[in-house]
Amino acid sequence: MTTLLQINASINNGNGQSSQLARQFVAALQKREPEASVVVRDVAAAEPVPHLDAARFGAFITPAEQRDAAQHSVVAYSDTLIDELKCADVIVLGLPMYNFGVPSQLKAYFDHIARAGVTFKYTEHGPVGLLTGKKAYVFAARGGLYAGTPLDTQTHYVRDFLRFVGITEVEFIYAEGLALGPQSKETNLARAAAEIARLAA
Numbered sequence: 001m002t003t004l005l006q007i008n009a010s011i012n013n014g015n016g017q018s019s020q021l022a023r024q025f026v027a028a029l030q031k032r033e034p035e036a037s038v039v040v041r042d043v044a045a046a047e048p049v050p051h052l053d054a055a056r057f058g059a060f061i062t063p064a065e066q067r068d069a070a071q072h073s074v075v076a077y078s079d080t081l082i083d084e085l086k087c088a089d090v091i092v093l094g095l096p097m098y099n100f101g102v103p104s105q106l107k108a109y110f111d112h113i114a115r116a117g118v119t120f121k122y123t124e125h126g127p128v129g130l131l132t133g134k135k136a137y138v139f140a141a142r143g144g145l146y147a148g149t150p151l152d153t154q155t156h157y158v159r160d161f162l163r164f165v166g167i168t169e170v171e172f173i174y175a176e177g178l179a180l181g182p183q184s185k186e187t188n189l190a191r192a193a194a195e196i197a198r199l200a201a
């Protein structure tokens with residue numbers, strides 16, 4: 001049975017355009033495979049991921065038997081996020097653009113799932129990702145138009161990060177121009193919906 005993990009990163013809860021597109025895609029996949037199970041992780045609104053600081057990172061790198069109670073709880077939280085990824089066959093990420101970058105809470109989420117020896121390991125040939133055998137779809141919602149230009153700071157970054165932890169099959173679907181007037185919004189959301197239908201067919 002397929003497990004789908006939908007990650008929402010919009011500050012607008014499930015109502016963000018990126019979350020709505022991610023949800024539409026998950027629903028389309030579920031229609032194709034009704035037994036598929038779905039887990040939703042909201043990293044920015046419902047349960048914001050705290051930013052990484054020295055104490056949290058310190059917990060990650062402290063050997064398990066030496067961790068105090070607070071450190072155990074930090075690692076348990078990170079483990080929960082990682083277990084969701086490990087269990088997922090398909091990851092569907094709603095990715096808003098805020099101030100030319102990814103939401104800071106998504107960065108915080110990435111900071112909590114990048115764990116040496118758990119999601120990647122260092123080898124003599126460089127780092128190797130351990131979350132293999134998954135496919136990711138990224139629904140990027142933007143007010144302006146950036147795809148394919150140097151101003152698109154998100155695509156390379158998200159693709160590189162996912163590759164670092166072993167998720168190499170990544171497809172981006174863009175809903176851009178959402179703040180360029182009602183016509184642009186409508187056209188671009190319709191284009192994204194058509195992509196969803198094509199990908200889930």
Ligand SMILES: Cc1cc2nc3c(=O)[nH]c(=O)nc-3n(C[C@H](O)[C@H](O)[C@H](O)COP(=O)(O)O)c2cc1C
Binds near residue numbers: 010098141
């Ligand atoms: C705080 C904030 C900053 C934004 N910054 C940008 C930006 O730098 N570039 C852009 O194209 N759109 C920007 N937008 C527009 C969003 O990308 C757009 O509203 C998108 O739908 C956000 O995704 P969401 O609806 O899933 O939250 C910004 C929106 C907000 C609320």
